[in-house]
Amino acid sequence: MQLRxxxxxxxxxxxxRTGKSISFAFNSHHSLHVGxxxxxxxxxxxxxxDLTIDRIEGTDLYLSYSGxxxxxxxxxxxxxxxQNMPGAEAIEPLPxxxxxxxxxxxxxxxxxxxxxxxxxxxxxxHFVTIDFTPKQTITQV
Numbered sequence: 183m184q185l186r187x188x189x190x191x192x193x194x195x196x197x198x199r200t201g202k203s204i205s206f207a208f209n210s211h212h213s214l215h216v217g218x219x220x221x222x223x224x225x226x227x228x229x230x231x232d233l234t235i236d237r238i239e240g241t242d243l244y245l246s247y248s249g250x251x252x253x254x255x256x257x258x259x260x261x262x263x264x265q266n267m268p269g270a271e272a273i274e275p276l277p278x279x280x281x282x283x284x285x286x287x288x289x290x291x292x293x294x295x296x297x298x299x300x301x302x303x304x305x306x307x308h309f310v311t312i313d314f315t316p317k318q319t320i321t322q323v
Contacts, residue, residue, distance in 0.1 A: 183316065186309045205230075208307050212236075229253060235303050241286035241295045243303070247279050254279055 189206035196204045205217040209232055217230035231249030238244070247257055261275045272288035275281055285295045302313040 183313070183314055188309050190308075192310070200208070206310075208305050209234075211304050211306075214305050214310070221240045229256075231257065236280070238303065241284065241300075243283040243285055244271050244276075245281045246282065259289075 192206060193204055196202060203219040205219075205228065207215040207217070209215050213232055213234040214231050217228045220227060220229050229249075231247050231253050234246045234248075236244040236246050247254070249257075257279070258275065261273065261281070264270055264273055269288050269290075272284045272291075273281065274284065274302055285291045285300075297317055299317060300312060300314050300316040302311075304311055304313070
């Protein structure tokens with residue numbers, strides 16, 4: 183089975199919840215460019231990074247990011263700030279610009295990943311797709 187979510191839908195959801203403008207652009211089958219609008223000294227620009235899905239092992243999602251030394255420093259700083267927030271136990275910074283997300287430790291995702299096996303997460307020009315298999319047969323009532 184597959185769940186597909188458009189980049190525009192994700193952008194709207196993020197903006198509605200946080201007020202932040204995030205953009206997404208396709209790089210490759212497992213890589214996505216993520217941009218963020220930043221205003222500094224009354225000048226607005228978009229900073230971004232490339233986010234790559236390296237692998238999925240069970241309920242663990244291994245990601246890597248790149249965007250140059252300044253962006254990578256900002257990501258490491260943001261990851262250290264996240265450690266004090268709810269759900270932080272799901273995010274584990276790794277060496278070499280990598281992140282491990284323990285999906286089963288996230289309060290809102292743990293029940294979902296108990297019932298499915300994630301086979302792949304990939305990108306195309308307009309969508310992120312999660313390919314998964316239910317762990318049990320779904321029956322109609």
